[in-house]
Amino acid sequence: MSDRxxxxxxxxxxxxxxxxxPAVVFWCxxxxxATTVPVADLAIWRPRLxxxxxxxxxxxxxxFLTRGRVDFIQGDGWSPAxxxxxxxxxxxxxxxxxxxxxxxxxxxxxxxxxxxxxxERFVRTLLHPNAPMLDLGALLTQHGISPRGVVHVGAHxxxxxxxxxxxxxxxxxxxxxxxxxYERLWARLGGEPNVYLIKGAIAEGxxxxxxxxxxxxxxxxxxxxxxxxxxxxxxxEVGQIxxxxxxxxxxxxxxLPPMAAFNLLNIDVQGAERKVLQGATALLPHIAALNxxxxxxxxxxxxxxxxxxxxxxxxxxxxxxxxxxxxxxTWGDALYVRCETLAPAVSSEGENRxxx
Numbered sequence: 001m002s003d004r005x006x007x008x009x010x011x012x013x014x015x016x017x018x019x020x021x022p023a024v025v026f027w028c029x030x031x032x033x034a035t036t037v038p039v040a041d042l043a044i045w046r047p048r049l050x051x052x053x054x055x056x057x058x059x060x061x062x063x064f065l066t067r068g069r070v071d072f073i074q075g076d077g078w079s080p081a082x083x084x085x086x087x088x089x090x091x092x093x094x095x096x097x098x099x100x101x102x103x104x105x106x107x108x109x110x111x112x113x114x115x116x117x118x119x120e121r122f123v124r125t126l127l128h129p130n131a132p133m134l135d136l137g138a139l140l141t142q143h144g145i146s147p148r149g150v151v152h153v154g155a156h157x158x159x160x161x162x163x164x165x166x167x168x169x170x171x172x173x174x175x176x177x178x179x180x181x182y183e184r185l186w187a188r189l190g191g192e193p194n195v196y197l198i199k200g201a202i203a204e205g206x207x208x209x210x211x212x213x214x215x216x217x218x219x220x221x222x223x224x225x226x227x228x229x230x231x232x233x234x235x236x237e238v239g240q241i242x243x244x245x246x247x248x249x250x251x252x253x254x255x256l257p258p259m260a261a262f263n264l265l266n267i268d269v270q271g272a273e274r275k276v277l278q279g280a281t282a283l284l285p286h287i288a289a290l291n292x293x294x295x296x297x298x299x300x301x302x303x304x305x306x307x308x309x310x311x312x313x314x315x316x317x318x319x320x321x322x323x324x325x326x327x328x329x330t331w332g333d334a335l336y337v338r339c340e341t342l343a344p345a346v347s348s349e350g351e352n353r354x355x356x
Contacts, residue, residue: 020050020329047069047307048064048069048070048071048296048307049061049064049069049070049071050070050071050072051070051071051072051073051074052064052070052072052073052074053073053074053075054073054074054075055075055076055077056075056076056077056078056079056082058073058082058085058086061073065085065086065089065091066089067306067307067310067320068089068090068091068119068120068121068323069307070119071118071119071121071122071329072116072117072118072119073086073091073116073117074115074116074117075115075117076115078093078115083104086117090119090120090322091117091118091119091120091123092104092117092118092120092123092127093116093117094115094116094117094118095115095116096115096116101116101126103127120322120323120324121323121324121325121332122325122329124324124326125324125325125326133324133326133333134291134322134324134333134334134335136163136167136291136335137163137166137167139289139321139322139335140167140264140289143289143321143337145263145288145289145337146168147164147167147168147169147263147264148169148170148261148262148263148264149169149170149171149172149173149257149261149262149263149264150164150169150172150173150262150264150265150266151173151175151248151256151262151264151265151266151283152164152172152173152174152175152266152268153175153202153248153265153266153267153268153269153276154175154176154177154267154268154269154270154293155174155175155176155185155197155268156176156181156185156217156218156268157181157184157185157188158174158185158188158189158197160266161174161188161189161192161195169264170194171194171195171196171256171257171261171262172192172194172195172196173195173196173198173251173256173262174189174195174196174197174198175198175199175200175202175248175251176197176198176199177199177200177201177202177211177220177222177243177269178211178213178217178220179199179241180217181217181220182197182199185197196255196256196257198251198255198256200243200244200245200246201222201243201244201245201246202245202246202247202248202269202275202276202279203222203245203246203247203272203275203276203278203279204245204247204275204276204278204279205245205246205247205278205279206244206245206246206247206250207244207245208242208243208244208245209222209242209243209245210222210240210241210242210243211240211241211242211243212224212225212237212240213237213238213239213240213241214235214236214237214238215234215235215236215237215238216232216234216235218270219232219235219270220270221269221270221271221272221300222243222245222269222270222271222272222275223270223271223272223300223301223302223303224237224300224301225237225299225300225301226298226299226300226301226303227297227298227299227330228299228300231297231299231328231330246279247278247279247280248276248279248280248283249279249280249281249282249283250279252282252283259282259283259286260286262283262286262287263286263287263288263289264287264288264289264290264291265280265283265284265287265289265290265291266290266291266292267290267291267292267293268292268293269293270293270299270300271295271299271300271302271303271304272300272303273292273293273294273303273304273309274303274304274308274309274312277309277312277313281316284316284317284318287338288337288338289335289336289337289338290313290318290335290336291333291334291335292309292333292334292335292336293331293332293333294306294309294323294331294332294333294334295330295331296325296329296330296331296332297330297331299330299331306320306323306334309334313336317338317339317340318336318337318338318339319336319337319338319339320334320335320336321335321336321337322334322335323335
């Protein structure tokens with residue numbers, strides 16, 4: 001594997017936005033490109049890798065494979081068992097051509113060797129560019145979940161209403177903290193049968209907080225902008241308002257039906273997802289699937305990263321089963337499923353994949 005090959009791949013993914021610039025390429029064995037750093041030198045303190053070159057041995061990156069903590073893995077001479085393990089961790093394997101990547105077939109001809117594994121958060125966009133977000137209906141069916149009611153915190157204008165109706169969700173609860181946006185939500189969905197619209201900020205408890213209003217109102221948050229300003233420089237904070245916060249648990253049986261009526265939870269609150277979850281500890285045992293916005297960088301000051309949410313929800317019986325970052329590598333959507341509902345995922349090649 002030459003320095004030119006690695007640099008060409010890194011440059012290609014930087015141009016697509018999948019890798020940061022500058023990026024560090026990590027190597028595990030053999031004769032690495034001149035710009036690389038050994039994984040062993042960094043594994044102690046670095047929680048995630050952008051790109052790793054592993055030769056024909058996955059052992060040095062095992063700790064990063066769990067939950068997809070390395071985005072791109074380059075190597076040579078991979079065995080069928082290595083390919084199977086990578087797919088188990090929801091990577092897709094490709095052979096590298098001069099100008100394009102070739103999806104690794106099953107079974108593969110002996111002359112073709114996989115050289116690159118890409119984590120699912122990027123693969124979904126590469127293979128299905130017209131459907132960049134998660135297919136909630138397909139994922140629920142795959143894991144044997146029949147939707148009942150859904151609670152959507154951070155509703156904006158209720159854009160998901162038609163999808164929830166199509167999935168058979170009832171009741172549907174939309175909660176929106178921004179008073180101006182809530183008026184548009186009410187104008188659109190007020191009076192719809194079995195739909196509950198609530199104006200208010202949801203957090204870990206009762207209190208007051210500052211809602212940071214932005215020029216693109218879907219980016220407004222209880223947290224101030226951080227790296228978001230670098231990724232989206234055209235979006236700026238334009239004002240602040242004080243809002244009363246309350247825990248999600250406090251709404252059920254008062255403004256909403258009892259918790260048992262709901263088994264889906266969608267949280268899209270721009271970095272404040274953990275605050276909502278901390279105030280929903282009584283609701284979570286009723287939930288079969290959670291759809292969350294997740295961050296791979298500190299887009300909002302003090303926001304949890306995806307690994308933090310993995311840990312928080314893992315302690316409460318949930319496993320992340322899908323993630324995608326179609327618009328920028330720093331953020332995306334993830335689906336978590338209660339562990340007892342997990343079903344083996346089947347790839348397009350007909351192989352079972354685990355849920356790690």
